[in-house]
Amino acid sequence: MTTTRVPQGERSRVMRQRLLEATVECLVEHGWSGTSTTLVSQRAGVSRGAQLHHFPTKSDLVLAAVAHLSEVRGEELRVAAASLPSGARRTRAVLEMFAEHFTSPVFAAALELWVAARTDAELRAAVGPLEQRVGREAHRIALDALGADESHPGVRELVQATLDLVRGLGLANTISDDAARRRRILDRWARTLDAALDPDAAPEAP
Template sequence: MRARLMEATVELLVERGFAGTSTTSVSERAGVSRGAQLHHFPTKNDLVVAAVEHLTEVRGAELAAAAERGLPRGARRTRAVLELLADHFTSPVFTAALELWVAARTDETLREAVAPLEQRVGRQTHRMTVELLGVDESRTGVRELVQATLDLVRGLGLADTITDDARRRKRVLDRWAVTLQEALA
């Protein structure tokens, strides 16, 4: 039942946003009684905080699974890593997480739950990107280039939430792959 509630919460965050997600709509979507949902999660924030934790696990697992599918070697690897990251930051899971970030901006209780989890996800994503690119962060500027890359793909993911930005995203990533490859060489 908990898994159904988490999945329903994430789906509704993507479809309706934080403001449009209610405990009633979650219990209906999950196919559980309102009483059962309230027993596990008495308030919307309790439910959303649990969903934040669930999202953290899902986001990490999705990125790791995509990385395990294999990447090309050589110069094409950088572009493939960028594509993997762009797919991650344009996924429904990212959209749901974004809804939580925005809601947490003005809700202190939610922010206290979201901030540490997002820091952990950020560190994990950074570490995985370093590994996927096969770079040495002890070299001057490499850490900043990796972080700039993550900021870039996160921003592209944000733009994608408003409109389908796939064509522009492809051009930006193609150019950044060349720039990044040269800078890391």
């Protein structure tokens, strides 16, 4: 029986990916203060020595996880946007897509990094630009999904207000299950958006 040898570069890539995914999982489950390089290596099933080879310090590991997390968040939104329905209920579906994103485990992990970055200059320097990139991508996805034309006055601000609203609802959900209130707010906001983006369109059914 012939055994296929996996190239060293591929093994290294897979191990690095496991460490980054384990870091995100630890941030979700244990928070920033409870996440350590030892815990991450155990979660990833990687030896301490191998983890130190890829990421010698917690700072190295977390900064790499920040970049990884931004990619995951962007990809999740792109995939979700590709499967949105068409028709009269599309606006509400767009809002639900973002609501699911802002209540997802990857958003919880990002939130842990935001809070930690407030008092950690090195982390803030890494988180800031990547969050701006994620924000721009989310704004572009929202524009496309809503069929909004931001060359019209006020449309850009309306779409950004939508993202800020749904993100805020996601933050509220970190304390307690806020699904019922969130659903009512998004039902109303969908009708508001339709009226504002296309005054001649028939409103969505309540």
